[in-house]
């Protein structure tokens with residue numbers, strides 16, 4: 001009797017254990033299904049997001065790119081401006097500081113992009129003070145990086161490009177172009193592609209190796225860290241290097257640099 005009772009109890013315990021096991025399997029299965037569905041939804045929505053970005057190119061009969069459609073917007077940010085001349089050097093002469101070079105190349109990039117059907121917005125397209133730019137405590141018109149980042153974030157461009165010239169008075173032999181981005185930023189993955197495509201075009205144009213710098217959050221420029229669009233900052237050359245500075249004063253160098261940067265930007269838009 002006792003033995004039979006024990007056997008019955010063991011069977012009941014086993015049934016109960018298997019019921020629990022079934023419950024656990026059902027819960028685990030449910031959780032796995034939820035995770036899988038979430039992953040699928042994320043993958044699909046990421047791809048759909050890609051589809052809303054500009055992807056279409058217009059070619060002429062010779063197969064040359066003549067324009068792009070899809071309404072892309074690029075924000076060009078000429079470094080410094082207004083009452084902020086940026087860096088200066090004896091090699092640039094009296095009338096020119098970094099501000100003038102950044103501004104001139106930016107306008108050239110803008111004009112090329114517009115020709116190809118890209119919408120262009122600029123953090124500033126004049127150096128004459130207006131209501132748009134806040135005055136600082138000294139009454140000077142200076143656009144700080146926070147204002148630039150806010151401007152870009154409000155307008156949600158597809159790409160943000162800031163143009164500057166570098167300065168390294170400690171060693172006048174340092175020269176060349178450097179492109180900065182931060183791959184860990186919100187649009188950082190795309191920014192690294194925009195940076196390398198622009199670098200490729202500048203290398204082609206100037207037959208010179210361009211240094212790409214993936215910045216860490218501690219060292220990154222404010223604009224490439226705080227703008228949600230893919231953002232890069234190009235230091236086009238060193239005004240403290242005699243040859244770079246001499247080149248930067250020429251129309252030929254500025255147009256070549258603008259052509260290369262615009263080509264890099266257009267390639268980036270097409271490759272989304």
Ligand SMILES: [Zn+2]
Pocket residue numbers: 079080086087098164165
């Ligand atoms: Zn600068």
